[in-house]
């Protein structure tokens with residue numbers, strides 16, 4: 001009886017916020033749906049660039065039912081679906097599969113998060129204090145978060161070494177020399193490729209038994 005009284009007080013509170021009550025035995029029910037979809041983004045030079053289609057689809061049920069003329073029962077149940085479509089490359093590069101997850105109310109029904117750090121997080125070279133600090137924080141946060149969101153959501157990190165990407169704007173021999181000098185002491189003395197990092201990313205995304213892990217794709221940077 002005590003429990004019943006407490007529940008009733010909560011319901012009255014909600015009903016007062018709504019400012020009027022539902023007539024006894026009568027109800028008001030509403031089903032809603034909306035979605036948001038994006039398949040491009042603005043670059044730093046204000047051009048529009050395509051990206052994999054990502055979307056958010058929300059359907060929800062809202063209902064009010066008059067238990068008596070003073071007490072109204074109110075229910076709200078949202079269902080959320082988040083997705084990213086597969087990416088297909090005209091270069092013939094291997095397709096990157098899509099991913100999706102759903103949630104009902106506040107209950108997560110599954111999913112996977114992958115973050116990127118970098119080798120300086122655990123083997124810092126002179127001049128890399130900022131990279132080391134940010135990467136280290138990302139890795140520590142992911143390990144802490146893994147415990148909070150398991151077992152339905154997994155979180156992992158991929159930590160690249162020196163990778164040949166457009167982040168370096170030099171071209172020709174200048175570019176080659178820079179990568180040579182940056183990687184000459186690594187066990188595999190060359191810059192890695194984006195595809196090699198993508199393989200690490202796909203591994204932690206696909207493998208349902210991996211969480212709280214850091215995968216190093218670094219040509220042996222950590223042992224240097």
Ligand SMILES: NC(=O)c1ccc[n+]([C@@H]2O[C@H](COP(=O)([O-])OP(=O)(O)OC[C@H]3O[C@@H](n4cnc5c(N)ncnc54)[C@H](OP(=O)(O)O)[C@@H]3O)[C@@H](O)[C@H]2O)c1
Nearest residue numbers: 041043044049116117118119160161162163164165166167
């Ligand atoms: N390269 C390395 O050696 C290396 C090593 C360790 C870690 N990392 C880390 O790996 C990550 C990627 O590095 P990267 O070398 O691939 O860099 P990058 O070549 O500069 O690429 C960055 C990418 O992010 C995109 N981007 C930027 N802002 C965006 C936004 N608001 N929305 C959607 N996309 C956005 C850029 O798109 P636009 O070009 O269209 O702007 C670009 O495709 C970084 O976090 C970096 O710190 C890199």
